[in-house]
C-alpha cells in the first residue's frame with residue numbers, strides 16, 4: 001500500500017541567521033486517508049506539503065514513499081514519481097492559459113505516455129463540465145477552473161493528491177463544492193488526499209489532522 005512516512009523533517013532558509021520554518025516534524029500518512037493540514041499563516045503548511053510532494057528538499061530528515069527515501073532517488077526518478085503518482089491542486093488553479101480545457105487535461109496523460117481513451121470526456125463529466133473541453137481557461141469562472149484543475153490532478157490516476165489551499169480564491173458555495181468533489185473523488189478510488197486549508201469546516205472531514213504551529217507539529221488534543 002502507498003504510505004508516506006516523514007521523519008524528523010526540517011526546513012530552513014538562509015545562513016547566519018538561519019530561519020527554521022519546519023522543525024523536526026514526523027508522521028505517517030496511510031493510503032486512502034484524507035489528511036488536513038492546518039495552522040496560522042506562515043506556520044509552515046505549504047512547506048510541509050512541498051516536502052511531502054518532493055517539490056522541495058528537506059534541510060534535514062527523510063520523506064519515505066512506500067519505504068523509499070525520495071531524496072535518494074535523484075532528479076529524474078523523483079520527477080517520474082511525482083508525474084506518475086502525484087496530482088497537485090493549487091490555490092490559483094494553475095491551468096495553462098494557452099491550452100484549451102481538454103488539452104490541459106491531456107497534458108498529464110501525454111506526460112505519462114497514456115492515451116486519452118475517453119478519459120478527458122469522462123473527467124469533464126465527473127467535474128460537471130461536459131462539453132466545455134474546447135473552452136479557454138480564462139473563459140471559465142474560478143470554481144470551474146478549479147474543477148478543471150481537479151480533473152487534471154486526477155486524470156492519470158495518481159496515488160496521492162496534494163492540494164494547497166484549493167478553495168482559497170473561491171466563495172463559500174464554490175469552496176464547499178470543491179472540497180466535497182475532491183473528498184468524494186479520492187474516497188471513491190481510495191486515493192490519498194493531503195490538503196492544506198484555512199477552512200475550519202474541512203477539519204471535520206479529515207481522517208487525520210496535522211496542526212502546525214511555528215514549524216512544529218502540535219499533538220492532537
Ligand SMILES: Nc1ncnc2c1ncn2[C@@H]1O[C@H](COP(=O)(O)OP(=O)(O)OP(=O)(O)O)[C@@H](O)[C@H]1O
Nearest residue numbers: 013014021039040041042043044045046047048196
Ligand atoms: N524560499 C523561501 N525563502 C525564505 N523563506 C521562505 C521561503 N519559502 C517559505 N519561506 C518562509 O517559510 C515560512 C513558512 O511558509 P509556508 O508557505 O510554509 O507557510 P504557510 O503556513 O503555508 O502560510 P500561508 O497559510 O500564509 O500560506 C514563512 O515565514 C515563509 O516566509
